[in-house]
Amino acid sequence: MGREPEERGFVLLGIKYEAAALGGVDEAGLARIEEQIQAEAGDDSWATHPMVVRGRNAVRAEHGLAPLGAPPREPARATKPTGRPLWRRLFGK
Numbered sequence: 001m002g003r004e005p006e007e008r009g010f011v012l013l014g015i016k017y018e019a020a021a022l023g024g025v026d027e028a029g030l031a032r033i034e035e036q037i038q039a040e041a042g043d044d045s046w047a048t049h050p051m052v053v054r055g056r057n058a059v060r061a062e063h064g065l066a067p068l069g070a071p072p073r074e075p076a077r078a079t080k081p082t083g084r085p086l087w088r089r090l091f092g093k
Contacts, residue, residue, distance in 0.1 A: 007051045013037045014055020022063060 017033045025033075037046040046052055057067040066072050 009040060010037075010049055010051035011055040011058070013040060014049075014052035014057075015059050016055075017052070018056035018059035022059065022065075 013033075013036065017030070017037065020030055020033055034046070037052060038044060040046075041049055041052070053068055060067060
């Protein structure tokens, strides 16, 4: 149980890094985040740390991107709208 806060911290650092990378942060900014992750992880293998990768993949999924190491996804196809908003379809209004 003692590892749970530590694991959450690594997930959050992964989220921070991937959000910055996708958001167009410059290389100096990304390098600062990398240094922070290395200081927390204690080694140079931060990029393959499972919890960091989990956080990074969560951000990628939110943006419709393939997980790290997976082949790129095909762009989503446009679907025909049903006519009613999703909330109305779900709640029957």
